[in-house]
Amino acid sequence: MEYAKPLPQVNADTRPFWQGCRQHLLKIQKCKNCGLLRCPPAFICPECLSSEVEWVAAKGKGRVYSFAVYHAAYQPGFQDELPYVVALVDLDEGARMITNIVGCDPGEVYCEMAVEIVWDDVNETFSIPKFRPLQK
Amino acid sequence: MLHAVGALESGACKYVLISYGHSARSGDSMLRMLSDMTGDEAIYGHFGAAGGYALAARRAMHEFNTGPDSWKHIAVGQRAWANLNPQAMMYDSRLTDEGYMTAKWLIEPFRLFDNCLIxxxxxxxxxxxxxxxxxxxxxxxxxxxxxQHNPSGDLQKADYLAGPTGARIAGEAAFSMAGIARDDIDACQIYDCFTYTVEITLQDYGYFEPSGGKDWFMGGTIEPGGRMPVNTSGGLLSEAYHMGLTPLTEGVMQLMGRCGPRQLGPETNTKTPEIMLCSDNGGILQTHACYILRRI
Known part of the structure; x- marks a missing residue:
């Protein structure tokens, strides 16, 4: 079945990120000058303006900074998933990323909840990083 | 506004018109504009401004124990003002605490009446x-x-979602320029894209401590007859969404005494205003402007 949700709009900044995702590697940009981890990827550091960058692999564990529970589908592809959870997750390494929390009832999600990555292989090109409650 | 003052003070012109017009409800341009704000966040089903402010409001619930019990006073209080304003979209529509609490969720923690109009x-x-x-x-x-203060930055690096937002520094700058104190303000017109925006803005201006919002709003503070009227046209939540010009023009009109049944003063059992505070926001709490106006 055709994937009905928006897919990544890959550009020169984000290509290494999505290539990493395809291999189930969560690659985050790290500024070579000031060390800032940045997400989403960008060609220049928002703190020190350096364009020197390296990619580091994050372990895929973190905590929920905040979350929102969508009860309405603003794009038809999400209709069958209502209600679903969009979250900002703080990775243990320090970067904050937007994602979904899956694998639990939306009512069980809370700020500072420990979560771990789970990969959603949506088609032959893309794997999307999502998070679920940390398994004991 | 800063640009307007600059153009006038420099002598470049004698009059500056600040205007906004939009067929946002009958056309689809507002929805397209909001969709355009969304980049790869759409992959996760994250869209527009409501999702971003919902993330902010949820973080605030975690950090200082606010929530629907605080926000209902804002939605219901502003609606009472709209019910005095024949121009307001919600003029004929009453809202009670129960009506607020039983409305459907859109993007939780926001129910229907936490969201502004289109x-x-x-x-x-x-x-x-x-x-x-x-x-x-x-x-x-x-x-x-x-x-004016613009903490800006990407949402994913936003540590100001639960305050202090740009309102803290913008407010201090405006009060400092005006040479007055918070208690000198007679009424406020606060940019209210969502109920939470009103709470965090007044909190950052110093009207109450974090978590003090619920008590501050309780008992009719902001509605007709209240000791600190807020959004006296109904605001973006209950009058009409015209960006920052809804609060700004209402502030000016109230000071001029041109507001009819909702006019601050004896008619609405409030203080006749001399000094008014207005605010405006952009992005997801990413930009902020504060104006203090005075009737001479």
Missing amino acids: SDGGRACIITSVERARDLKHPLVTIMGLG
């Missing part, structure tokens, strides 16, 4: 010199203080 219409404001304005037919309203 409107057709427009607003305009003309700014000129004090000398010129003295000759005009309406009472003179002057700008006492202006402040």
Whole structure:
């Protein structure tokens, strides 16, 4: 079945990120000058303006900074998933990323909840990083 | 507004028109604009401004124990003002605490009435010199203080979602320029894209401590007859969405005494205003402007 949700709009900044995702590697940009981890990827550091960058692999564990529970589908592809959870997750390494929390009832999600990555292989090109409650 | 003052003070012009008009309700341009704000966040089903402010409001619930019990006072209080304003989209529509609490969720923690309206219409404001304005037919309203602060940055790096937002520094700058204290303000017109925006803005201006919002709003503080009227047209939540011009023009009109049944003063059992505070926001709490106006 055709994937009905928006897919990544890959550009020169984000290509290494999505290539990493395809291999189930969560690659985050790290500024070579000031060390800032940045997400989403960008060609220049928002703190020190350096364009020197390296990619580091994050372990895929973190905590929920905040979350929102969508009860309405603003794009038809999400209709069958209502209600679903969009979250900002703080990775243990320090970067904050937007994602979904899956694998639990939306009512069980809370700020500072420990979560771990789970990969959603949506088609032959893309794997999307999502998070679920940390398994004991 | 800062640009307008700059253009006037430099002598580049004599009048500045600030205007906004939009067929946002009958057309699809507002929805397209909001969709355009969304980049790869759409992959996760994250869209527009409501999702971003919902993330902010949820973080605030975690950090200082706010939530629907605080926000209902804002939605219900502003609706009471709209019910006095024949121009308001919600003029004929009453809202009770129960009506607020039983409305459907849109993007939780926001229920339906935590969200602003989408409107057709427009607003305009003309700014000129004090000398010129003295000759005009309406009472003179002057700008006492202006402040602007833009914490900006990407949502994914946003540590200001639960405050302090740009309102803290913008407010301090405006009060400092005006040379007055918070207690000198008679009423506020706060940019209210969502109920939570009103709470975090007033909190950052110093009206209450974090978690003090619920008590501050309780008991009719902001509605007709209240000790600190807020969003006296109904605001973006209950009058009409015309961006920052909804609060700004209402502030000016109230000071001029042109607001009819909702006019601050004896008619609504409130203080006749001399000094008014107005605010505006952009992005997801990423930009902020504060204006303090005075009737001479």
